[in-house]
Amino acid sequence: MVVKDHIPLQYPHRLLYGSGILSLWITIVGYLEHNSYLYSIVLTLRWAIPRVTKFLIGVFPLFFGYTLFGTIYFGSQVEEFGTITSSMVTLFAVMNGDVVLDTFETLSSHSFNIIGNIYLFSFIALSIYVVLNIFIALVEEAFFASRASRRSLDVLLSDATKPSSTSPSKDSLSTELVQIIKTLIEKCNMQREKVFESNYVNRNHSPLDEI
Numbered sequence: 001m002v003v004k005d006h007i008p009l010q011y012p013h014r015l016l017y018g019s020g021i022l023s024l025w026i027t028i029v030g031y032l033e034h035n036s037y038l039y040s041i042v043l044t045l046r047w048a049i050p051r052v053t054k055f056l057i058g059v060f061p062l063f064f065g066y067t068l069f070g071t072i073y074f075g076s077q078v079e080e081f082g083t084i085t086s087s088m089v090t091l092f093a094v095m096n097g098d099v100v101l102d103t104f105e106t107l108s109s110h111s112f113n114i115i116g117n118i119y120l121f122s123f124i125a126l127s128i129y130v131v132l133n134i135f136i137a138l139v140e141e142a143f144f145a146s147r148a149s150r151r152s153l154d155v156l157l158s159d160a161t162k163p164s165s166t167s168p169s170k171d172s173l174s175t176e177l178v179q180i181i182k183t184l185i186e187k188c189n190m191q192r193e194k195v196f197e198s199n200y201v202n203r204n205h206s207p208l209d210e211i
Contacts, residue, residue: 048142
């Protein structure tokens with residue numbers, strides 16, 4: 001009730017109001033950076049988003065092709081495929097296992113038994129068994145890579161902060177700190193590339209390579 005009393009009446013104001021609240025709560029995640037376990041979602045997204053984006057760009061033509069076919073062939077009789085937008089929503093729901101049986105029954109009720117079954121079976125096999133599994137594998141790979149990088153960074157920091165036998169001056173401490181930061185950045189980048197290269201080689205390894 002308290003929230004509803006402060007919601008603006010006009011929808012543009014509601015959009016700005018809601019976007020501001022959403023951004024505020026998202027920025028709270030930044031304060032969890034010092035805890036690797038609580039900050040794991042952000043680290044995973046930083047590693048996964050570039051690779052997932054490239055993968056989705058490559059998959060989109062297949063998804064859009066099924067969308068256009070469904071709209072052209074089923075759209076005149078089936079409401080779920082009446083427009084391109086509704087076809088995309090229906091296929092996205094089917095891909096996530098939401099309305100699979102309902103979509104089969106809807107197409108069968110409009111005498112699309114053979115073509116409808118081939119259409120849905122091929123789309124489900126491609127989207128669920130291939131696309132979603134590759135998507136999950138990319139996110140999982142980014143999660144473990146971020147954990148490995150974070151673990152290496154913690155080890156380097158612990159080694160760098162060990163007390164020395166001598167007591168250096170402030171200038172030497174500043175210079176040494178800059179060198180440590182540069183070394184940490186370089187080693188983290190090298191570790192990240194090694195992790196992804198090893199995962200890529202293992203994923204694309206073929207038994208024929210050993211012959």
